[in-house]
Amino acid sequence: MRIELKREGGLAFFPGLSRPRGVDLGELPPDTAEAISRGVQEARFFEQPSTPGPASQRGADRTSYTVTIDDGGRRHSVQLVEPVEDPRLRALLELLKRAVKEHGGSAHAHQ
Amino acid sequence: MHGLPRHRHSIHCILPPYLARQIIQNGSPQQRARILRTLAIDNTFRAMRLMRSGMPRMARALIPGSMVVESQKQRTIYDMKNSEQFPGMVARIEGQGDTGDVAVNEAYTGLGATYDLYWEIFGRNSIDGNGMPLNAHVHYGTDYANAFWDGERMVFGDGDGEIFNRFTLAIDVIGHELAHGVTEYEGPLAYFLQAGALNESLSDVFGSLVKQRTLNQTAEQADWLIGAGLFTDEVEGKALRSMKEPGTAYDDDVLGKDPQPGHMRDFVRTWEDNGGVHINSGIPNRAFYLVATDLGGYAWERAGHIWYETLRDPRLKADSSFLSFARLTVIAAARLYGQGGEEEKAVRDAWNQVGVRISRAKAGEPIEAVGMPAEQQPVAH
Numbered sequence: 250m251r252i253e254l255k256r257e258g259g260l261a262f263f264p265g266l267s268r269p270r271g272v273d274l275g276e277l278p279p280d281t282a283e284a285i286s287r288g289v290q291e292a293r294f295f296e297q298p299s300t301p302g303p304a305s306q307r308g309a310d311r312t313s314y315t316v317t318i319d320d321g322g323r324r325h326s327v328q329l330v331e332p333v334e335d336p337r338l339r340a341l342l343e344l345l346k347r348a349v350k351e352h353g354g355s356a357h358a359h360q
Numbered sequence: 361m362h363g364l365p366r367h368r369h370s371i372h373c374i375l376p377p378y379l380a381r382q383i384i385q386n387g388s389p390q391q392r393a394r395i396l397r398t399l400a401i402d403n404t405f406r407a408m409r410l411m412r413s414g415m416p417r418m419a420r421a422l423i424p425g426s427m428v429v430e431s432q433k434q435r436t437i438y439d440m441k442n443s444e445q446f447p448g449m450v451a452r453i454e455g456q457g458d459t460g461d462v463a464v465n466e467a468y469t470g471l472g473a474t475y476d477l478y479w480e481i482f483g484r485n486s487i488d489g490n491g492m493p494l495n496a497h498v499h500y501g502t503d504y505a506n507a508f509w510d511g512e513r514m515v516f517g518d519g520d521g522e523i524f525n526r527f528t529l530a531i532d533v534i535g536h537e538l539a540h541g542v543t544e545y546e547g548p549l550a551y552f553l554q555a556g557a558l559n560e561s562l563s564d565v566f567g568s569l570v571k572q573r574t575l576n577q578t579a580e581q582a583d584w585l586i587g588a589g590l591f592t593d594e595v596e597g598k599a600l601r602s603m604k605e606p607g608t609a610y611d612d613d614v615l616g617k618d619p620q621p622g623h624m625r626d627f628v629r630t631w632e633d634n635g636g637v638h639i640n641s642g643i644p645n646r647a648f649y650l651v652a653t654d655l656g657g658y659a660w661e662r663a664g665h666i667w668y669e670t671l672r673d674p675r676l677k678a679d680s681s682f683l684s685f686a687r688l689t690v691i692a693a694a695r696l697y698g699q700g701g702e703e704e705k706a707v708r709d710a711w712n713q714v715g716v717r718i719s720r721a722k723a724g725e726p727i728e729a730v731g732m733p734a735e736q737q738p739v740a741h
Contacts, residue, residue, distance in 0.1 A: 259506045260533065260587070261600040262638040264616030307511025309540040309551055309559065332444055332500075332510065339444060343502075 250274040250286065251319040254349045258330075259312040269315075270353040277352055285348060288341040294318060297327050302334050314342060431479050432491030435471045437464045440500045442518070448497055463498040463528045467516060470534030471496055474570045477535070478542065481573075481660050482668050487541035494538065498528055507533055509540035523595055523614060530587045533600075535570030539563040546671050548678040555679050556637035561644035564603060565667055569660045579652040579659040585609065603649045606642025622646040624682070624715030643714050644682060650710035651689075655703065662703055666692045686711040686718050 255269040274282040289295075295318075317326040333339040433454060439461065440448035451464045458465055471494045478484040486492040495513040504517025507527035514537040516527040527533055540563050543549055549559040564586050572582045586609075587600035597610020597618070606620035620642030621627055627643065630636045648667060652659035669692040670676065676688060689707050697703040711718055 257632060258634065258638075260508065260527070260536070260638075262619060262633040262636075264619055265612065265614050266616075267632060307544060308509050309544075309563070310506065310508040310537065311510070312506050312508070331506070331508070332446070332515070336445075 250289070250321075252285070252345055252348070253315075253317040253319075254345050254353070255315040255317075257313050257315070258310070260310045270349045272348050272353045277348060281344075281348055281352075285341075285344050288337070288344050289318060289320075292335070292337040292341040294327065294338075294341065295320075295323060295325050297325075297338070299326060300328050300330075301338060302330070314346075316342065316345060431475075432485055433472065433475045433479070434486075434491070434493040435468055435475075436493060436495050437467045437471075438495065438497045439464060440497050442499055442502050444501050446497065446513075447495075448499075451498070461498075463516065463518065463526050466526075466528035466531075467496040467498050467514075467534065470528065470531045470570070471514075471538065473531060473574050474535045474538045474566075477566070477570050477573055477660065481569075481664065484542070484668075487538065488545045492541075496534075507537055509537045509544075511544065514538060514541075519590070519592075521592065523592060524590055525592055527590065529589050530571075531574055532564075532567040532571040532585075533587050533590070534567070536563040536567030536586065539566035542566070543671065547676050549676065549680065550678045551634055551637060553635035553637075553679075554640065554681045555677075556634050557640040558644055558680060558682065558685050560637045560641035561648070562667070562671060564601065564641060564645050565648050565664075568603060569664050572658070573660055578657055579649075579663070580656065582659065584649050601638075601642065601645065603642075603645040606646055620645075622714060643716070644685065647686070647710045647714045647716070650713055651706050654706040654710065662697065663706075665696055666703065666707060669696060682716050683718070686716045690718055 251271060251273050253269050253271040256266055274285060277285070294316075311331050313328055313330045315326055315328045317324065327338075329338060329342055333342055435452075435454050436450060437452040438446075438448040439451040440446075451461060452459050452468050475486060475494060478486070486494065496516065497513055498516045498518075500515045500517050503520040505520045505524040505527075507514070507516045509515075514534070516534075516537075517524075519525045519527060540559070543559050543562050549555045549562075551559055567586060568582070568584060572579075575582075584604035585599035585602055588598060590600060591597050591610070595610065595615065596612040597615065599609045601618070601620055602609045606622035607618050607626075609618040609620070611617045619628060619639050621640060622642050623646075624643060628636045628639045630639065633639060648659075648663060651666070652663035655662050666689055670685065670688045673688050673692065676685065680688075686707075689711070690704060693704040693707045694701070708718055
């Protein structure tokens with residue numbers, strides 16, 4: 250399973266933080282990889298619409314994350330805008346943010 | 361004489377009405393605004409007394425209503441305790457003292473300073489102009505490195521400690537978020553492309569005014585940075601943005617280089633960041649800085665009033681372009697300070713310097729931007 254995370258928005262635009270970042274689950278410590286696999290299932294990631302939650306037109310400076318997961322021929326992208334209301338999606342996003350920060354590389358290397 | 365209440369200094373003790381009227385006629389704009397508010401408060405109290413005195417309803421109806429209401433600063437700071445589940449715990453309410461939590465206190469002070477700018481300078485009663493309570497939520501999430509307005513409330517993270525410090529640290533950022541609320545209530549500016557960059561710029565303008573007023577700085581003394589102090593020492597940079605010199609706020613290995621343009625020739629066409637709302641805001645930001653420094657003195661006085669009146673102009677549309685907004689600022693300057701005056705000239709010159717040229721004949725006809733970035737060209741005359 251390969252995961253790509255792209256951050257956008259927030260109080261300022263930082264070119265260095267908006268580059269897509271990716272990780273292969275195989276490269277992660279087994280505990281982390283297992284937690285993410287479980288998180289993907291619990292959040293029913295592959296059944297989520299591409300923009301879950303109420304499409305609020307209001308607000309400003311929110312951060313949004315585009316999560317793309319490739320898993321054995323299945324590929325799905327979901328855009329999550331903070332604050333993420335669904336607790337399972339929120340938990341998954343937290344796991345992914347941490348994994349990408351600690352182990353992630355540039356997403357382009359694998360494309 | 362036991363049983364008699366001791367004398368309290370009510371507001372009408374401050375000035376006899378005839379003196380107040382004289383100040384209204386001859387005083388400075390600040391004195392005038394202050395007195396008008398005092399008189400309004402005075403009327404409110406008088407009306408309340410009459411109400412209680414059992415005066416007939418018909419007679420009461422003849423008493424003129426107050427011109428302005430009393431300040432309704434009503435702050436509540438919530439502690440999210442590092443969760444993302446709203447609303448969190450109430451940590452400090454209006455009138456309550458120091459809680460010992462620095463983020464709570466900074467949010468409380470920052471909301472107060474922002475409310476005061478809108479109330480004391482622009483006569484606006486809170487975000488909606490109608491006393492809307494101000495709610496801020498601090499300690500949002502874990503290592504959360506952002507601050508945002510969600511349409512109802514302001515939310516502040518503690519920062520990740522590596523790149524960002526806590527987001528309540530910068531009072532202009534607090535003002536920035538609250539100003540998003542004002543823009544949303546006041547106008548229809550979409551959060552997309554040039555209109556979105558104007559929306560962002562207005563938040564930087566009023567956020568910066570909050571900071572400058574708190575520090576009692578003139579336009580020349582101000583640093584015109586947005587979010588100074590938010591970066592940790594690890595970052596090569598001084599702030600999130602510079603209104604004075606867009607594009608120079610940071611240049612760092614992790615964050616990259618500040619992408620803001622300060623002139624239309626460098627306008628960035630992108631679909632990222634809602635079409636570059638935090639990028640191209642550098643252009644109107646610099647225009648405001650140029651007006652404020654050209655006019656001199658406190659930026660919230662003339663430059664701030666011109667921008668505030670423009671925000672309130674019903675001709676400002678959801679998809680207003682920089683040019684359309686610029687024309688409205690020229691109209692506002694002429695309306696507030698006289699046609700052909702130094703203010704109107706300063707505004708026109710400032711836009712010209714950032715590559716937005718306003719022809720004299722067309723100043724009264726705002727145009728709207730077309731939706732595609734490719735069509736957001738500077739208009740040459």
